[in-house]
Amino acid sequence: MNYHPKFHFSHGKPFTERELEYICKFYEIDHVRTIAFAIGKTERAIHTKVQCLKRGNLYDYYKNRNKYW
Incomplete structure (x- = not known):
């Protein structure tokens, strides 16, 4: 889906720690579209x-963090 201000309310804003953890936890389980709608990107x-x-070896760090999710 292309950018739409109604759905992508966080577009252009930096990712928060909470969003990074959410993305890494659910990326392999859920659809990317669902994750995108959930965090507004x-x-x-x-x-x-x-x-x-993944390139910076931080994917597993956020996936296993368990601070927010």
């Missing part, structure tokens, strides 16, 4: 952030 932003976290 585009699907492409979710995919890009996951790729960056």
Whole structure:
């Protein structure tokens, strides 16, 4: 889905720690579209952030953090 201000209310804002943990926990379980709607970002932003976290070896850190989720 392309950007729409009604659905992507957090577009252009930096990811919070809470959002990063949510993304990493549910990325392999849930659909990316569902995650995107939940945090107000585009699907492409979710995919890009996951790729960056995996490259920086932070994906597993946020996935296993258990602070918020």
